[in-house]
Amino acid sequence: MSDKKMNLNLKVWRQAGPQAKGHFQEIQATDVSEHMSFLEMLDVVNDNLVRKGEETIEFDHDCREGICGSCAMVINGNPHGPDRATTTCQLHMRRFKDGESITIEPFRAKSFPILKDLVTDRSAFDRIQKAGGYISANTGSAQDANNIPVPKKKADLAFASATCIGCGACVAACKNASAALFVSAKISHLALLPQGEAERSERALGMVAQMDAEGFGACTNTGACSASCPVEISLENIARMNREFMFASLKKK
Amino acid sequence: MADTTPVSLGKLDPKIPTGPIEKRWEKHRFEMKLVNPANKRKHTILIVGTGLAGASAAASLSELGYKVKVFCIQDSPRRAHSIAAQGGINAAKNYANDGDSVYRLFYDTVKGGDFRSRESNVYRLAEISRAIIDHCVALGVPFAREYGGMLDTRSFGGAQVSRTFYARGQTGQQLLLGAYSSMMRQVEKGACEMYPRREMLDLVQVDGMARGITVRNLITGEIESYVGDSVLLCTGGYGNAYYLSTNAMNSNASASWRCHRKGAYFANPCFTQIHPTCIPRSGDYQSKLTLMSESLRNDGRVWVPKSKGDKRPPQQIPESERDYYLERLYPSFGNLVPRDVASRQAKFRVDEGRGVGPSGESVYLDFADSIKRLGKDAISEKYGNLFDMYAKITDENPYEQPMRIYPAVHYTMGGLWVDYNLMSTIPGLHVLGEANFSDHGANRLGASALMQGLADGYFVIPYTLGHYIASTKMEKVDTTHDAFKASREEVSVRLNKLLNIKGKRPVDEIHKELGNIMWDLVGMSRTEAGLKDAIAKIRTLRKEFWSNVHVTGEPNFKNSELEKAGRVADFLELGELMATDALERNESCGGHFREEYQTPDNEARRDDEKYSHVTAWEFTGSNDSAAWKPNKEPLTFEYVKPSQRSYK
Numbered sequence: 001m002s003d004k005k006m007n008l009n010l011k012v013w014r015q016a017g018p019q020a021k022g023h024f025q026e027i028q029a030t031d032v033s034e035h036m037s038f039l040e041m042l043d044v045v046n047d048n049l050v051r052k053g054e055e056t057i058e059f060d061h062d063c064r065e066g067i068c069g070s071c072a073m074v075i076n077g078n079p080h081g082p083d084r085a086t087t088t089c090q091l092h093m094r095r096f097k098d099g100e101s102i103t104i105e106p107f108r109a110k111s112f113p114i115l116k117d118l119v120t121d122r123s124a125f126d127r128i129q130k131a132g133g134y135i136s137a138n139t140g141s142a143q144d145a146n147n148i149p150v151p152k153k154k155a156d157l158a159f160a161s162a163t164c165i166g167c168g169a170c171v172a173a174c175k176n177a178s179a180a181l182f183v184s185a186k187i188s189h190l191a192l193l194p195q196g197e198a199e200r201s202e203r204a205l206g207m208v209a210q211m212d213a214e215g216f217g218a219c220t221n222t223g224a225c226s227a228s229c230p231v232e233i234s235l236e237n238i239a240r241m242n243r244e245f246m247f248a249s250l251k252k253k
Numbered sequence: 254m255a256d257t258t259p260v261s262l263g264k265l266d267p268k269i270p271t272g273p274i275e276k277r278w279e280k281h282r283f284e285m286k287l288v289n290p291a292n293k294r295k296h297t298i299l300i301v302g303t304g305l306a307g308a309s310a311a312a313s314l315s316e317l318g319y320k321v322k323v324f325c326i327q328d329s330p331r332r333a334h335s336i337a338a339q340g341g342i343n344a345a346k347n348y349a350n351d352g353d354s355v356y357r358l359f360y361d362t363v364k365g366g367d368f369r370s371r372e373s374n375v376y377r378l379a380e381i382s383r384a385i386i387d388h389c390v391a392l393g394v395p396f397a398r399e400y401g402g403m404l405d406t407r408s409f410g411g412a413q414v415s416r417t418f419y420a421r422g423q424t425g426q427q428l429l430l431g432a433y434s435s436m437m438r439q440v441e442k443g444a445c446e447m448y449p450r451r452e453m454l455d456l457v458q459v460d461g462m463a464r465g466i467t468v469r470n471l472i473t474g475e476i477e478s479y480v481g482d483s484v485l486l487c488t489g490g491y492g493n494a495y496y497l498s499t500n501a502m503n504s505n506a507s508a509s510w511r512c513h514r515k516g517a518y519f520a521n522p523c524f525t526q527i528h529p530t531c532i533p534r535s536g537d538y539q540s541k542l543t544l545m546s547e548s549l550r551n552d553g554r555v556w557v558p559k560s561k562g563d564k565r566p567p568q569q570i571p572e573s574e575r576d577y578y579l580e581r582l583y584p585s586f587g588n589l590v591p592r593d594v595a596s597r598q599a600k601f602r603v604d605e606g607r608g609v610g611p612s613g614e615s616v617y618l619d620f621a622d623s624i625k626r627l628g629k630d631a632i633s634e635k636y637g638n639l640f641d642m643y644a645k646i647t648d649e650n651p652y653e654q655p656m657r658i659y660p661a662v663h664y665t666m667g668g669l670w671v672d673y674n675l676m677s678t679i680p681g682l683h684v685l686g687e688a689n690f691s692d693h694g695a696n697r698l699g700a701s702a703l704m705q706g707l708a709d710g711y712f713v714i715p716y717t718l719g720h721y722i723a724s725t726k727m728e729k730v731d732t733t734h735d736a737f738k739a740s741r742e743e744v745s746v747r748l749n750k751l752l753n754i755k756g757k758r759p760v761d762e763i764h765k766e767l768g769n770i771m772w773d774l775v776g777m778s779r780t781e782a783g784l785k786d787a788i789a790k791i792r793t794l795r796k797e798f799w800s801n802v803h804v805t806g807e808p809n810f811k812n813s814e815l816e817k818a819g820r821v822a823d824f825l826e827l828g829e830l831m832a833t834d835a836l837e838r839n840e841s842c843g844g845h846f847r848e849e850y851q852t853p854d855n856e857a858r859r860d861d862e863k864y865s866h867v868t869a870w871e872f873t874g875s876n877d878s879a880a881w882k883p884n885k886e887p888l889t890f891e892y893v894k895p896s897q898r899s900y901k
């Protein structure tokens with residue numbers, strides 16, 4: 001394995017707190033190994049800042065395996081950077097060239113207020129989830145797991161929707177800051193399973209209403225969300241959500 | 254079989270019910286006191302952690318009517334470390350009709366743990382395992398299915414039956430989202446309140462009972478107090494004491510450690526699990542190691558070249574010059590031997606000079622045969638996301654060349670001591686999931702952590718907590734109580750102390766140094782001299798930390814450096830205890846391998862006469878010094894007779 005080293009010119013969004021005014025700070029990242037992940041590159045930058053007694057760049061991260069959905073930043077204009085189907089933590093520096101300039105900003109959307117530097121408040125997603133993103137089954141009440149067969153195709157489809165990591169890249173990528181891809185993935189996952197049938201209508205109505213209440217924009221079907229989704233949640237989910245919502249609304253009348 | 258007589262062990266009374274093992278849990282449930290449904294809402298339960306253990310406990314206790322408050326470090330409970338579990342969850346469903354049963358899962362787990370766990374706890378776990386799958390399916394967890402619509406299973410290390418349920422390589426994610434959604438339903442109902450971005454920094458005791466917690470709001474830096482009738486720690490394991498591990502970056506031991514310092518005994522801290530199949534490290538900047546699920550060993554074959562220093566690319570090494578050493582040494586389990594065995598054998602190969610890759614610190618995991626037999630699509634269907642992850646990290650294509658893997662710290666079997674009711678030595682402090690020490694002995698079998706976390710949260714604590722609440726009298730307190738004031742004061746003093754050292758070294762640098770000491774001397778194989786050396790080195794490093802660390806930033810804003818500093822300070826004490834425990838245990842068992850104690854063919858040699866016990870360490874140090882006293886809980890085996898484990 002070769003190990004190319006590079007120097008990069010970073011432009012990083014710095015903002016001291018939710019009310020503070022933010023600005024871009026230029027920072028040189030030197031001797032960056034091509035095998036580093038993007039976050040490891042930021043670790044090294046932060047390490048240097050500490051040595052100079054300066055405040056480190058704050059960013060959310062945890063699993064560094066592309067599954068927890070914590071890491072969230074816009075890299076050169078793209079949520080999670082230039083690679084398809086890749087979270088920031090899984091993006092590697094071999095993707096960049098020596099001498100390149102890289103702009104790093106937080107996800108920007110009215111419903112995701114900035115807390116500090118690259119850290120945003122994405123609790124709107126939790127509030128949408130609690131507005132119906134569940135199956136009401138109390139612990140202890142379930143029948144045997146194999147009593148209701150679920151055709152493999154359906155189960156696979158439900159799984160594909162359920163793999164959404166809730167990072168919010170879809171919102172950050174959308175010019176309207178719509179949360180349609182996230183919400184539709186949630187609705188689809190449960191609507192596709194027989195277990196989710198009983199609350200299907202309430203779920204669609206409740207989650208869509210909460211999505212609107214949180215101030216996310218309208219979906220105009222540009223598809224930027226799915227293109228920037230690190231787990232490639234499909235646009236079909238949005239179509240399904242619209243159907244679910246329409247049926248539910250008709251039923252209510 | 255004869256009844257076990259209840260033993261009086263003072264604080265270490267495990268409270269194991271008597272009678273035949275298959276009736277113990279049922280009998281215990283009947284004998285425990287119940288809380289009147291109308292009274293439950295008068296009791297507030299504080300749950301720290303929202304992984305599988307915490308989220309499932311929060312959901313089921315709220316359903317019962319308790320007032321629940323739940324805390325986590327991440328911005329959303331859904332991001333807890335459990336989300337990253339890949340391979341699967343065990344359950345004795347016997348859907349495969351291949352001879353599985355509750356008794357076999359119990360047997361495999363006791364044996365896999367190398368006879369260092371409590372039989373009664375393990376039996377209960379195996380018994381409950383079936384209900385977990387039922388409940389998760391009811392919550393909409395999209396497990397893998399067969400064409401007929403029935404649930405699919407696969408096999409995992411240490412078992413010869415197919416009992417592992419899975420959702421491709423994202424089982425933890427799907428199980429956690431199930432528990433989280435169930436919890437969110439209770440939040441919507443007002444039964445459960447959620448406090449994300451909070452870090453518990455102290456336990457508050459009133460009259461010796463756990464009555465509250467002190468937390469730091471990670472956004473505003475405020476020190477907050479919460480009062481409850483019981484505290485449930487569901488804060489995960491301490492693998493990050495090694496700096497590099499497969500754990501998430503925020504995984505830490507501080508909640509457990511703060512409780513340990515206040516009287517909760519820490520059990521078997523040296524029992525750590527090194528997972529055999531991880532992506533090898535590539536440089537000093539490395540921040541964590543990535544697991545490649547053990548399920549890969551179902552279809553991948555582990556090998557190294559037969560001759561030392563063979564630098565040819567793997568494809569050019571002919572079949573006859575490869576050593577499929579697990580298949581050679583363990584013909585009946587082959588590549589599916591338990592983790593401790595597979596890890597140790599990989600280390601032996603590397604030590605012999607037969608390791609592969611740039612640093613010589615890895616072995617091959619080869620899918621060529623399976624791809625030939627089953628086709629690329631079938632392999633991609635099963636492991637697609639793992640293969641993609643491997644390719645992203647290493648820039649190598651595992652469909653075309655074998656993966657390179659090496660063991661890495663993965664899981665900690667040790668943890669806070671708990672009795673059969675999951676209560677620690679501090680009354681009212683319950684410990685669930687990876688944070689407790691209970692069920693896995695000296696080695697955990699794959700796919701059993703998810704099972705245990707959910708068993709604890711969904712099906713054990715709802716009963717045992719009720720018993721504690723119903724049988725305990727406590728005074729009404731609020732956050733103005735002296736104990737709460739004192740705790741807030743103590744926490745603030747410590748944080749300011751960390752910020753005021755203003756030395757020269759970043760927190761991470763000291764953490765890495767600790768990690769190196771731990772990996773070299775308290776890792777995959779340990780010796781008396783090495784452990785003594787480790788203890789001395791850790792003590793010196795702890796001094797260095799408290800005099801020369803540099804924590805930047807302010808106390809009253811989001812400050813990751815300050816968060817990390819507090820955690821590393823605790824790891825610097827825990828690391829010493831891990832080495833001390835390893836030194837005290839003069840035997841090899843499961844993940845604890847002492848070079849002095851091995852069989853002629855390099856297998857772990859237990860000493861049942863002297864060490865068939867749990868070592869529960871009591872903290873005897875002061876505010877700024879660390880010291881411990883060992884206590885023993887003897888283990889008795891009435892059902893699974895201890896034998897030398899054999900996977901040959």
Ligand SMILES: Cc1cc2nc3c(=O)[nH]c(=O)nc-3n(C[C@H](O)[C@H](O)[C@H](O)COP(=O)(O)OP(=O)(O)OC[C@H]3O[C@@H](n4cnc5c(N)ncnc54)[C@H](O)[C@@H]3O)c2cc1C
Nearest residue numbers: 302303304305306326335340341453489686687700702703
């Ligand atoms: C990569 C990987 C793959 C794995 N795969 C499998 C598998 O396939 N099958 C299997 O059975 N097991 C697997 N495991 C093990 C398993 O995932 C864990 O043991 C299990 O998820 C732990 O769950 P938990 O609920 O105990 O804790 P965690 O999921 O670790 O949750 C800890 C919670 O505590 C919170 N917390 C911690 N400290 C504090 C504090 N001081 N204040 C407030 N909150 C705090 C955190 O925010 C988090 O919410 C895997 C582990 C790893 C690392």
Ligand code: FES
Nearest residue numbers: 062064069071089
């Ligand atoms: S840190 Fe978890 S997805 Fe990136």
